[in-house]
Amino acid sequence: MAFWTLYRREAGSYFISPVAYVVFFATAIGIGSYFNFVFNYFNDFGIRQYTVLQACVNTFFFWLTLMVQVPIITMRVFSEEFKMGTIEMLLTAPVEEWEVVLSKFFGALTFFVTLWIPLLFNLVLLSTFSNPHVPIFWKPTGNTFLLVLLIGTFYVSIGVFTSVLTKNQIIAAILSFALIFLTFSISFIPFLNVTGNVRDLLGYFSALEQMDTFSKGVFDSRPVIFYLSATVFLLLLTQRLLEARRLKS
Numbered sequence: 001m002a003f004w005t006l007y008r009r010e011a012g013s014y015f016i017s018p019v020a021y022v023v024f025f026a027t028a029i030g031i032g033s034y035f036n037f038v039f040n041y042f043n044d045f046g047i048r049q050y051t052v053l054q055a056c057v058n059t060f061f062f063w064l065t066l067m068v069q070v071p072i073i074t075m076r077v078f079s080e081e082f083k084m085g086t087i088e089m090l091l092t093a094p095v096e097e098w099e100v101v102l103s104k105f106f107g108a109l110t111f112f113v114t115l116w117i118p119l120l121f122n123l124v125l126l127s128t129f130s131n132p133h134v135p136i137f138w139k140p141t142g143n144t145f146l147l148v149l150l151i152g153t154f155y156v157s158i159g160v161f162t163s164v165l166t167k168n169q170i171i172a173a174i175l176s177f178a179l180i181f182l183t184f185s186i187s188f189i190p191f192l193n194v195t196g197n198v199r200d201l202l203g204y205f206s207a208l209e210q211m212d213t214f215s216k217g218v219f220d221s222r223p224v225i226f227y228l229s230a231t232v233f234l235l236l237l238t239q240r241l242l243e244a245r246r247l248k249s
Contacts, residue, residue, distance in 0.1 A: 002095040003103055010107025014073070020111060023072055027065060028118040034061050035122045051137065053123060054215040057144055058208070066148075066155065067180050073111055074159025075173035077104045078242075082167030091246045101239045105160050112152045120145065140217035147214040150227040151207060155180050157234040164241050183207075 014020045038055045041047070056062055081087035090100060120141075127136045162175040187208040210223045 002093075003099040006095065006099060006103030007106055010077075010103050011110045014107065014111040020073065023069055024115055027069060027115045030061070030065060031056075031116075031118050032122060034059075035119070035126075039126065051140065051215075052126065052134075053119075053141060053144060056119070057148070057211055057215055063184065063207075066151065067177060067184060069115060070112065070152070070155040070159050070180060071162075071173040071176035073115075074108050074156055074163055074176060075169040076163070077108060077160050078163040079167050079169045079172045083169070087245075091242075097239050097242045097246065101160065101235055101242060105156060105235060108156050108160065109153060112156055113149065116145070116148055116152075137217065140215055143214040143217055143219055144211070147211055147223065150224060153231050154183075154227045154234075157231040157238075158183075161234045161238045161241075164238050164245075 035052065035056055039052050042050070042052060042055070078087070081090060091097075123136055123141065126134050158179050159172075159176040162179065163169075163172045165175065166172050183205075184207055186202065187206040189202045189206070204222055205226065210220070213220055214223075
């Protein structure tokens with residue numbers, strides 16, 4: 001099947017790219033440093049009502065990292081193909097547009113998941129070597145990483161979509177960051193002077209409230225439906241734009 005061949009090509013390209021390794025090590029160092037800071041802070045002040053993971057994923061550092069890393073890893077997805085002129089070869093090959101879009105999407109998503117492995121690694125190290133022992137609460141941990149995956153899936157689909165709009169990688173990254181930041185900004189609306197059903201509706205789209213809920217170990221199916229639906233919509237839109245490009249050429 002052409003999809004698997006294209007997927008292996010796309011996923012493999014991230015692990016031979018110098019930029020990808022810079023992003024990976026920068027993320028790993030940033031996560032490790034902040035994780036260590038939060039742990040020491042909790043330990044020094046005797047904070048017990050929150051877990052270290054819960055504190056890490058509900059801070060400005062976490063969201064900024066998420067919003068910056070996705071445009072960097074997705075800006076080249078289609079833009080580089082357009083710039084190098086290889087997109088014409090790809091579109092004239094015996095492959096469907098949806099196979100191209102999905103292979104690039106899942107290739108980027110695979111690398112995105114890799115970027116957040118250090119956070120889980122830090123949790124395991126903390127639980128293994130701490131004295132007294134700090135247990136890993138698997139339900140809130142699993143819910144937290146599930147939501148990170150869902151949000152990452154949505155953000156990556158935004159990055160893939162913006163990359164198909166231009167052959168300039170920088171413009172693609174800026175557009176991606178702008179759209180991601182715009183969707184994330186909805187999270188602040190429920191904190192304004194809004195009450196009743198309107199606040200409940202806006203809270204449904206609030207990534208901050210979703211993360212607060214999931215990191216406490218409470219599963220809510222609504223964010224799952226929202227992020228998967230939005231991802232499918234953006235990938236379908238990307239596929240249509242790519243199909244239009246093929247017909248134009």
